Amino acid sequence: AQKITQTQPGMFVQEKEAVTLDCTYDTSDQSYGLFWYKQPSSGEMIFLIYQGSYDEQNATEGRYSLNFQKARKSANLVISASQLGDSAMYFCAMREGGYGGSQGNLIFGKGTKLSVKP
Amino acid sequence: KAGVTQTPRYLIKTRGQQVTLSCSPISGHRSVSWYQQTPGQGLQFLFEYFSETQRNKGNFPGRFSGRQFSNSRSEMNVSTLELGDSALYLCASSFALLSYEQYFGPGTRLTVT
Numbered sequence: 001a002q003k004i005t006q007t008q009p010g011m012f013v014q015e016k017e018a019v020t021l022d023c024t025y026d027t028s029d030q031s032y033g034l035f036w037y038k039q040p041s042s043g044e045m046i047f048l049i050y051q052g053s054y055d056e057q058n059a060t061e062g063r064y065s066l067n068f069q070k071a072r073k074s075a076n077l078v079i080s081a082s083q084l085g086d087s088a089m090y091f092c093a094m095r096e097g098g099y100g101g102s103q104g105n106l107i108f109g110k111g112t113k114l115s116v117k118p
Numbered sequence: 119k120a121g122v123t124q125t126p127r128y129l130i131k132t133r134g135q136q137v138t139l140s141c142s143p144i145s146g147h148r149s150v151s152w153y154q155q156t157p158g159q160g161l162q163f164l165f166e167y168f169s170e171t172q173r174n175k176g177n178f179p180g181r182f183s184g185r186q187f188s189n190s191r192s193e194m195n196v197s198t199l200e201l202g203d204s205a206l207y208l209c210a211s212s213f214a215l216l217s218y219e220q221y222f223g224p225g226t227r228l229t230v231t
Binding site: 050052107 | 151153160161162163166174176206208210215216217218219220221222223224225227
């Protein structure tokens with residue numbers, strides 16, 4: 001079974017609007033971390049946001065926020081006020097080692113291609 | 119502070135050959151991980167090094183190997199290349215073995231013909 005599922009292969013959003021990218025995960029560990037990365041066409045993976053399994057509050061980093069619903073095992077990324085430069089592949093990932101996913105390898109989903117329209 | 123650098127950025131090899139890819143982590147970072155990205159399989163973990171020791175290994179054949187030097191620079195080697203090894207190989211570094219953030223390099227795009 002897939003550990004990270006991203007059900008939206010591609011999405012379009014109008015510039016300046018908000019968009020939610022879905023991610024569900026599967027783990028039996030109590031301690032894990034959830035991550036979102038952005039990959040522009042250049043190939044480099046850019047870290048966006050992190051949520052630890054023990055964190056009570058949803059993580060936020062500028063225009064990015066993570067809607068963490070532990071019981072539903074979902075970790076959706078919300079991008080507010082989309083910009084043209086947000087067009088890229090977005091990957092949800094999980095680490096199951098250490099406290100809150102501080103250790104171990106990243107397990108990635110298949111990604112969602114976001115296209116921002118002017 | 120300079121980011122993670124990977125060399126070469128692009129490489130074309132023939133089946134049966136071997137290849138060595140290099141990764142220089144961010145200054146002060148001691149942990150280096152390698153990932154393979156293909157259209158079919160997505161992003162898959164290869165191995166992780168910390169203090170010159172392999173700490174974690176993904177599910178890849180023995181043709182894939184790596185090492186880390188005392189200055190934290192890392193190399194990965196693929197022997198007897200197959201067409202399916204064509205991929206983007208990404209290196210990521212983090213400050214310590216226990217670290218929440220990993221910083222990725224631009225990758226090496228390997229094409230096997």
